[in-house]
Amino acid sequence: MALIVSSRVKAKLIEKHSVSEEEVIQCFATREGGFLKDTREEHLTDPPSQWFVAETYFGRILKVVFIMEDGDIYIKTAYPANSKEIRIYEKYAM
Template identity: 40%
Template sequence: MKNLITSQSVLDHIWEKHQLRRVDVEECFLNHFESKYIEDDRTKNKTNPPTYWFISENHQSVRLKVACVFKDGHVYLKTAYPPNEVELSIYNNSK
């Protein structure tokens, strides 16, 4: 995914905490068929431009929550990790 921008610190974090690689995130974008993104409007997570998140599976059927920022035709990865039950419920019940 050419337009996915990942900092080394984010890549280190998702590997150390969740054993995830960039390719896992790329696969989630490829498998994200419904194109539903939820804006993260929590005060501590507000960004300009806004942070959005979605839940999708990689090619190994591992479900992940991916948080990113869209800016100037690029997608900036903020984090990725297995979603908890609350996040799954929010995502599944959103429009």
């Protein structure tokens, strides 16, 4: 299993969200709940996008969105989670 972050996504993470690839890795390491599927029509993909909320080692709470395919994880985006996303995650994934 590999964690794959394309150069386009790496640039978006840094430029748009000020999130590093290392922070994304930390969130996978500290995640306590499961993964949720994004079922919103405008976000539907094949395979489906999944997401979770977790903290970095320095306490920054991020939402990480990814696709899992053939055992590999492809990062789509990651950004500071808002209160609604945190509530949804705590309600349905914990």
